[in-house]
Amino acid sequence: MTRPSLTVGQRIIARVKICVLALLSGSAALANPTCKDHWICVDEIRDGDRIELRARNLQEYPLTYTLRVNTRSYAVNGSRTVTRTLNAGGSETAMELVPRDGNTRRSYDLSLEWTVGDQHANHDDYYRYAFPYERGRSYRILQGYGSRFSHRGREEFAIDFDMPVGTPVHAARAGTVARVVKKHDKGCWESGCGNFANYIVILHDDGTTGEYYHLQRNGAFVEVGDAVDRGQLIGLSGNTGHTTMPHLHFAVYRATSWGNTQSIPVIFESADGIVNKPRR
Known part of the structure; x- marks a missing residue:
């Protein structure tokens, strides 16, 4: 007599865990996007040692997403966890990762969840x-x-x-x-x-x-x-x-x-x- 439990993945929720070994790059590049259920993608855009994580809404409806990142040898410009609403077909920079030291074995782990609708x-x-x-x-x-x-x-x-x-x-x-x-x-x-x-x-x-x-x-x-x-x-x-x-x-x-x-x-x-x- 209840709506499906959020803990079992029902209710239009996407979860994804990604671990990336980030090696030094000499020029800007777009890595393969991480997408889920044909609703949202997070693109990794490299510019030298910096990484931009960019969220894209693939549908014609607003969605609200939360993105969290854990890093090794990266600093994050802004918060490590963001919750935002993307308009239909919209895209935006969710966060930027900047190298903290000279360690070339940098990595990050991100979690993404989303649902239809506007948080505001x-x-x-x-x-x-x-x-x-x-x-x-x-x-x-x-x-x-x-x-x-x-x-x-x-x-x-x-x-x-x-x-x-x-x-x-x-x-x-x-x-x-x-x-x-x-x-x-x-x-x-x-x-x-x-x-x-x-x-x-x-x-x-x-x-x-x-x-x-x-x-x-x-x-x-x-x-x-x-x-x-x-x-x-x-x-x-x-x-x-x-x-x-x-x-x-x-x-x-x-x-x-x-x-x-x-x-x-x-x-x-x-x-x-x-x-x-x-x-x-």
Whole structure:
């Protein structure tokens, strides 16, 4: 009944460890880039003994990345850990490495993680979301804001709706589809089960994301890049991933550091009025 665990690589996170033995170079050169999931690359650009690490966003959606470097015989201009948002198709210098001494056996080790969205997203807290199902229907809430079972910390403002497998899922807000996974057909509660979740991630115009989890196999009716309207049918609920029963997990998220996201409170519009704090 939770969104996939960040510790098992689900939730649009990339991790990469690189060790490079840096030998003296006499001229500027671009080494092979380190890329992950066709989303982000870090280029190593050499100019003599100096190294520029340059991040590139390969997609048409903003992403937030964290880059950390550990070095031997290199100094770092600025912080050894940076968290930044790259606009669609953007690139930037993440950090520069400068030799500290005459040792020719220099090396560095870097870690990179990322997620879709803008860490500085300015959410309109007065925006009224639609419930993520067909207008005129209603579904019991299994977990609401702050539920003890699993909606704490980063998932504090997520909602689990009690939906039978195959229930139509509708977009709670307009946006652009940034991620879709629909190939899995397994739900379980053990460690690593989050890897089997089917989901849709919709990027909103303010840089937040609306995310719909545990869809049934082939239960996504949209593709990456599609423009989606509020209330549009986008998929079918299911029971895939880290789950104990069929349901839909929905939340709005803002990107944070190290590939993580933080759910944020939103308000919903229903036939009975405004719902500020969805609870069981």
